[in-house]
Amino acid sequence: QSALTQPASVSGSPGQSITISCTGTSNDVGTYNLVSWYQHHPGKAPTLIIYEGSKRPSEVSNRFSGSKSGNTASLTISGLQAEDEATYYCCSYAHTTILMFGGGTKLTVL
């Protein structure tokens, strides 16, 4: 089973909002409300920013939000800041593989 589909890259200017999509199937994203999102800076450990589709750990900024429609989950970052530049991964519970990551989206803050 292939990874969840994410755009390879997105970009935005400071203060703007961007949205990253994560497309799966009815065997994963479409059925289970168990999509998580991770921020990954090079050389560091990934950090959890969204879980169960739209829930945010207490230490994560409210500039990060998650949603889902059908087989596609989305991560929106509002008020872009330079430190948001990183690679973002989605992950979903999946019927066959149990857990599945997306290919990752590199965010560039212009």
Next chain:
Amino acid sequence: QVHLLESGPGLVKPSETMSLTCTVSGGSLSSSSYYWGWIRQPPGKGLEWIGAIYYSGYTYYTPSLKSRVTISLDTSKNQFSLKLSSVTAADTAVYYCARLFFSGWLLDAFDVWGQGTMVTVSS
């Protein structure tokens, strides 16, 4: 605060078995609230889930690696381990250990990660 630290050889020969250990501090592997998992990232590629283990010893593995992977735990040392057999260059990656919480009986999200350790498969 829970911390995870991976350890193991940075270089493994092709066809051999790779072994990594994750040491947990600030928390207990015996907790019934979490699974403990492994994830890897090959150079220039994305994250790949490998598998996870519960304090009871119950394990989940990703199908593509299931025939070569074993995850085990030693609660007396508060460590869990990954063994990957018959390694090839394709197994070269940064390997992360992480704590995984669940919702109902379904695996949910990784909330604490180790810093990762690079493993290179080469003769």
